[in-house]
Amino acid sequence: MHITFCCADTRPEPWLEGLRAALPGATVSEWRPGAAQADHAVVWSPPQQFLDEQPGLKGLFNIGAGVDALLKLKLPPAAKVVRLDDAGMSVQMAEYVCHAVIRHFREFDGYEADMGAGRWSFRKPRTRADFAVGVMGLGVLGQRVAKALRHFEFPVHGWSRSAKAVEGVHCHAGADQFDGFLSACRVLVNLLPLTPDTRDILNRRTLSRLQPGGYLINVARGAHLVDEDLIALLDEGHLAGATLDVFRTEPLPAEHGFWKHPKITLTPHTSARTLRDESIAQIAGKILALERGEPVAGVVDPVRGY
Numbered sequence: 001m002h003i004t005f006c007c008a009d010t011r012p013e014p015w016l017e018g019l020r021a022a023l024p025g026a027t028v029s030e031w032r033p034g035a036a037q038a039d040h041a042v043v044w045s046p047p048q049q050f051l052d053e054q055p056g057l058k059g060l061f062n063i064g065a066g067v068d069a070l071l072k073l074k075l076p077p078a079a080k081v082v083r084l085d086d087a088g089m090s091v092q093m094a095e096y097v098c099h100a101v102i103r104h105f106r107e108f109d110g111y112e113a114d115m116g117a118g119r120w121s122f123r124k125p126r127t128r129a130d131f132a133v134g135v136m137g138l139g140v141l142g143q144r145v146a147k148a149l150r151h152f153e154f155p156v157h158g159w160s161r162s163a164k165a166v167e168g169v170h171c172h173a174g175a176d177q178f179d180g181f182l183s184a185c186r187v188l189v190n191l192l193p194l195t196p197d198t199r200d201i202l203n204r205r206t207l208s209r210l211q212p213g214g215y216l217i218n219v220a221r222g223a224h225l226v227d228e229d230l231i232a233l234l235d236e237g238h239l240a241g242a243t244l245d246v247f248r249t250e251p252l253p254a255e256h257g258f259w260k261h262p263k264i265t266l267t268p269h270t271s272a273r274t275l276r277d278e279s280i281a282q283i284a285g286k287i288l289a290l291e292r293g294e295p296v297a298g299v300v301d302p303v304r305g306y
């Protein structure tokens with residue numbers, strides 16, 4: 001069996017060593033133009049040339065949860081596209097989102113500024129019931145985040161395409177229930193995949209539906225958000241702030257208005273990182289399962305887009 005590795009912005013050696021150790025007997029090599037046909041590929045944002053030269057691939061294993069970059073390409077006809085299925089990401093995402101929600105709710109930025117200025121001051125405690133959090137996307141990551149937020153006793157709402165039941169979470173589903181979901185929430189967390197249906201979904205119309213003093217946490221993809229609509233709603237005062245981990249262009253261009261906006265907190269696409277050892281173990285297990293003709297979790301539906 002031949003495994004090829006073609007991942008942008010990723011040091012190949014540790015992955016190649018890890019895959020060789022996990023799949024003894026397989027040939028594992030980094031892809032180069034003109035390389036021999038492989039059975040399976042481990043990929044992140046590969047060039048179209050790679051896919052064109054590997055028409056016989058049976059599996060394309062994406063080393064992330066989101067497959068939007070991969071699905072933009074013309075894929076080998078028989079290849080199953082398989083996304084990372086948690087592999088240590090959901091706990092990171094829960095940490096990141098709970099941290100952002102709690103920092104906002106408890107006004108820790110304000111306390112940090114006060115302490116920095118030598119001011120010993122108290123703020124009136126805010127009421128948790130006034131800070132309903134809505135999670136867009138109740139998949140692998142969204143459900144973990146929603147459950148983590150419940151531990152802190154925030155009212156939690158969730159929105160997905162198909163109806164869900166998650167203990168302690170008010171679940172809404174489908175386009176018909178989207179506006180009701182938004183108006184029930186003060187804090188909005190985006191954990192949707194980027195698809196034609198969800199591109200630009202965070203815009204003036206939708207963000208205006210959040211309760212006054214709304215707060216946005218975007219940890220999915222930059223193209224979900226209409227940047228200028230967010231800035232306008234922050235400047236008009238309808239939204240109190242935003243924490244953004246993902247951007248339309250990454251790295252975020254130096255001249256972008258998000259950098260210096262006083263109500264925006266930025267991180268460099270780091271909310272849930274791919275963990276190499278966990279990912280290799282998961283991918284190797286799935287390659288072996290596919291070779292045995294068994295089903296695997298995390299197979300993407302290219303028509304649905306996730």
Ligand code: NAP
Binds near residue numbers: 140159197270306
């Ligand atoms: P997932 O398991 O595929 O879950 C996606 C969820 O979104 C599902 O609940 C799905 O509904 C819902 N959904 C999809 N299209 C929808 C629509 N049109 N309307 C309403 N709901 C819709 O994905 P995941 O593993 O949780 O990951 C979510 C996204 O997070 C990824 O696609 C990626 O873009 C992003 N991500 C970011 C980072 C980071 O570091 N910033 C790290 C990992 C992932 P159904 O359940 O009904 O299908």
Ligand code: GLV
Binds near residue numbers: 063065066067274
């Ligand atoms: C990261 O953004 C991922 O999709 O895993």
